[in-house]
Amino acid sequence: MAGAMLMIRKLYRSLVGGVGLLFLFGCYSGPHSGSILEFLTFQPSYIAxxxxxxxxxxxxxxxxxxxxxxxxxxxxxxxxxxxxxxxxxxxxxxxxxxxxxxxxxxxxxxxxxxxxxxxxxxxxxxxxxxxxxxxVFHNLSVRVFGLDPTIAASSHLVLQSLSDTLSFSSDTTVDKTFATQIGDTATYNITFASVPTGHTCFFPNADGSGSMTMDMTIKVDCISVLSFLPSSNLVGGADKIAINLSYHGSLSGCSFLATGSSTRQDVISLSPQPTIIYPTAPNDNQIVIVPDPTTLWGTGGDSVLQLQGCTSDGQPINGSNPIYYEFTATGNIRYVDINTGSDSNNCTDGTTNVCQTIQAGLTSCGAAASCSVYIAQGTYPITSQLQLDAKTSLVGGFPSGFGSGLGPDVSTYPTIIQDQTSSCGTSYTTMCSPINITTALLNPASISLTVSNLRIQINSSASYATGILVDGAAFNSGQIRISDNFIYGYEGAASATAGERTGTLVRSSKNVVIIGNWIRGDSGSSVSAAVHLDDANATFILYNILDGLLTTTGGYSTGIQMDNIASGSVVGIAENKINAYQHIFAAIAPAKSNGITVASTSSMGSVYIFNNDIYVGNSSAATVGDAVGISSQASAGNIYNIFNNQIFGRTALGNRVGLYFLNSPSSATNVLGNNFNVGIPILVSATQYTFCNTTLSSSCLLGVALTPLSSAGIGTYNNSYGDNPMFKSITGLAQISDIWRFNSTTGTPSASNTPCTSMYGGINISSYLPAYLIPFFMTDFDLHTRTTTAYSLAPSGSNSISVGVYETDANCQ
CATH class of the missing domain: 2.60.40 (Immunoglobulin-like)
Structure with a gap:
């Protein structure tokens, strides 16, 4: 059976194969010759x-x-x-x-x-x-000159075009080009996202914006006045004045320009006038003003000079603006050096007749004429209070031997004043202080008294102590100026059950300016305050770093304390960093901490608080009101003027308060352009006003403000914000002068690193301030000009002015 099946399969394969071959043979046709007609079908294509x-x-x-x-x-x-x-x-x-x-x-x-x-x-x-x-698209390039390389290395110049930025840490010899080209006839606009500290930058050809018609290179001129010497603003009879610039170059073109001042002696009026000198390299970044040997600086007192037309390498200096310097001229100087001097000398020169003690210098000055005591570096124990009751100023920070320097430098040549006075400090009326200013002789207004460039250590044991006491100096037309000092003291635990330990106390006095200092209140008593104003008038606290420290149980720390401010008394508080030291050192934790404290006896109608950075302090805020930015116990109906401040805690959570009013303010109150990064922005008695979306309200339902602050009848609170300002971090105490800068300092901010409310949410407050305070609003902590450059991202109703002490312009998208 198997053999039969095999035969059948072979037969089947043969049959199928044969049929296939027959099929193929039937389809094949051999070659044959073509006709002429077939060739003609290809001819049209060939011709084509x-x-x-x-x-x-x-x-x-x-x-x-x-x-x-x-x-x-x-x-x-x-x-x-x-x-x-x-x-x-x-x-x-x-x-x-x-x-x-x-x-x-x-x-x-x-x-x-x-x-x-x-x-x-x-x-x-x-x-x-x-x-x-x-x-056609064109390249937009920039060439920068005038930057101080040391400053710009850490504080860059940042320029912006569209969404592109260029950063500069030094002058450029090769143009830098923005990444995005600009179409022909399209408008370009270069803005300053960040300017290095102390610099003024501008477009000398007024071409920072315009229409593109070709590849363009825009010049940026940053040649700036960085400092003046003497920095103390006290100029001796034969002393020179030096203007330090950010750029080394060939200087020329300066001439004196009249200021029109009615209260200061104008240098242009001197005959002969001082000589303007342009030193050669390596000092070709300095303009030096040398007084004529016959007229010196005139009769003395408050003076001013103004220069115009100054150029370096043919380029304008200071944004083509005049260079302005106020100073006090005195030919009546006494010299003190604890290391080389002797009180048997007459103190009249810095080499052979130097005195040893400050008291000897004061005695030599006498009371008749304006006089200054120059104090060399060293530690000066003060066992008997230094009385400034005439027209004598104290200026420290000079090198031993005095040399030929143009001015003091307290950082390099520290003059340390140690309060070792005794039989004082048991009550508020017997306050211990190494320096007591009681003068009533500053008349006319051109006569002033200055305490500057000193390191003052507060009495370490007295219950009531201060670094500088201005007491009863209420009859002066001229100013008392406390500037460029470092005042500090004990920082340990409580050493007294009561008392007050402050950096500076101004009591029953007027015409006092506290400017450019770093002041810390002392620890150890009921009240620790950097500055205490008690019955002060025409007093201004400007450009300082201020801190209160630890206090006893039931006490409080504060940057500024105000008591007995009379109705109509003017106080200006601007451009200060308050509680910065506490912010760096979290271990300094008072039970209660405020930025500014107002007592019940004060009238606030003529007190102006603007463009400050106010940290509420390190209190744990276990109770509402334990940590407050501005805390007022003043009576109901007071008018408050509070503008453009950053008020913040470490977080925006908990019981920390921005503004606390024990009693309801007047409906004429203006609280405008402030940023509150705290749990409770406004507290009025026991009523808390927090943000309901962007509206301050005491109640909120599904994002709707049911009881907005604007309807409470206690003032205007427009342009209030509740954002984290996201300040640039610092590494420690050495950078305290740079604390609370915006992130934009080294680049362009974005929504993720700097809120636009901080950048642009401030209000132009010129119409709210007395004319004499407007200049302090117009410049920030670095003395940069505040601008109102319009931005589409500025909050509605604001004027594109930065909130707080630092001004910056940038694109915040």
Whole structure:
């Protein structure tokens, strides 16, 4: 059976194979010769590839008017005033060489045109040349000069165009170009996102914005006045004045310009006038003013000089603005050096007649004329209070031997005043202090008294102690100026059950300016305050770093304390950093901490608080009101003027309060442009006003403010914000002068690192301030000019002014 099946399968394969072969043989046909008709079917295609053809030119994108000219190597010309297709007169064989060219006229906006196949050969079936036109794009570049390389290395110049930025840490010899090109006739706009500390930068050709017509290089001039010497603003009879610039170059062009001052002696009025000198390298970044040996600086007292037209390498200095310097001229100087002096000398020169003690210098000055005691570096124990009851100033920070320097430097040559007085400090009326200013002789207004460039250590054991006491100096037309000092003291635990330990106390006095100091209240008593104003008038606290420290149980710390401010008494508090030391050292934790404290006896109608950074302090805020930015116990109906301040805690959570009013303010109160990064922005008695979306309200339902603060009848609180300002971090105490800068200092901010409310949410408060306070609003902590450069991202109702002590302009998107 198996053999039969095998035979059947073989037979089947043979049958199938045979049928297949028969099929293939039936389909095959051998070759045969073609006819002439078959050849002619290919002839038209051959002719198409060899016959001359027309050359067309199609233009697209010519939209700017004018006549676009397209021509070939035969001299044939086609003209276009818009898009379209035209044909050259002469036909061209496919595959042959040719050339087509285009002439683009000057139009606006300027276009450029490209030819798709300008040099052939033509290939069938495409016999059209395509000319495509489009807008010309230009490079926008910048060249910078005038930067101080040391400053700019850490505080960069940042420029912005569209979304692009360029950062500069020094002057440029090669232009830097923004990444994004600008189309022809389109508007470009370069803005300053960040300017190095102390610099003023501008476009000397007034071309920071405009219309692009070509590749452009914009010059940025940052040649700036960085400092003046003497920094104390006290100029002796034969002393020189030096103006330090950010740039080394060939100086020229300066001349005196009248100031029109009615209260200061103008240098331009001296005859002969001082000489303006331009030193050579390496001091070619300094303008030096040398008094005439016969007139010196005039009769003395408050003076002013102003220069115009100054240039360096032919470029304007200081933004083409005049250079202005106020100083006090005195030819009546006494010299004190604890290391080399002797009180048997008469203190009249800094080499052979130097006294040893400050008291000897004061005695030598006498009371009749304006006088200054220059104090060399060293530690000066004060066992008997130094009385400034006439017209004598104290200036420290000089090198031993005094040398030929132009001014004091308390950092390099520290003059340390140690309060070792005794039989004092048991009550508020017997306050211990190494320096007591009681003068009533500062008349006329051009006569002033200065205490500057000293390191003052507060009495370490008295219950009531202060570093500088201004007491009863209420009858002066001239100013008492406390400037550029470092006042500090004990920082340990409580050493007294009561008392007050402050850095500076101004009591029953007027015409006092506290400016540019670092002041810490002392630890150990009931009240620790950097500055205490008690019955002060015409007193201004400006550009300081202020801290209160630890206190006893039931006490409190505060940056500024105000008591007995009478109705109509003017106080200005601006551009201060309050509680910065506490912010760095979290271990300093008073039970209660405030930024500014107002007692019940004060009238606030003429007190102006603006552009400060106020940290509420390190209190744990176990109870609402334990940590407050501005805390007022003043009576109901007081008018408050509080503008453009940053008021913040370490977090925006918990019981920390921005503004606390024990009693309801007047409806005439203006609280405008402030940022509150605290749990409770406004507390009025026991009523808490927090943010309901962007509205301050005491109740909120589903994002709707049910009882907004604006309807409470206690003032205007427009442009209030509740954002984290996201300050730039610092590494420790050495950087305290840079604390609370915006992140934008070294680059362009974004929504993720700096809120636009901090950058632009401030109000132009010029109309709310007395005229004499406006200059302090116009400059920030670095003395940069505050600007109102408009930004689309500025909050509604604001004026694009930065909130707090630092001004910055940038694109916050």
């Amino acid at each position: 590839y060899t016959a001359p053809v027309p050359v067309n030119v199609e233009v697209n994108g010519w939209t700017s008017g004018g006549t676009l000219t397209v021509y070939n190597d035969l001299g044939e010309i086609l003209s276009y005033t818009g898009d379209g297709t035209q044909q050259f007169p002469t036909l061209v064989k496919l595959g042959s060489a040719y050339g087509v060219h285009v002439t683009v006229p000057t139009v606006s906006p300027q276009l450029t045109c490209n030819i798709s196949n300008p040099n052939g050969p033509l290939k069938y079936p495409v016999t059209t040349i395509y000319v495509t036109c489009g807008l």
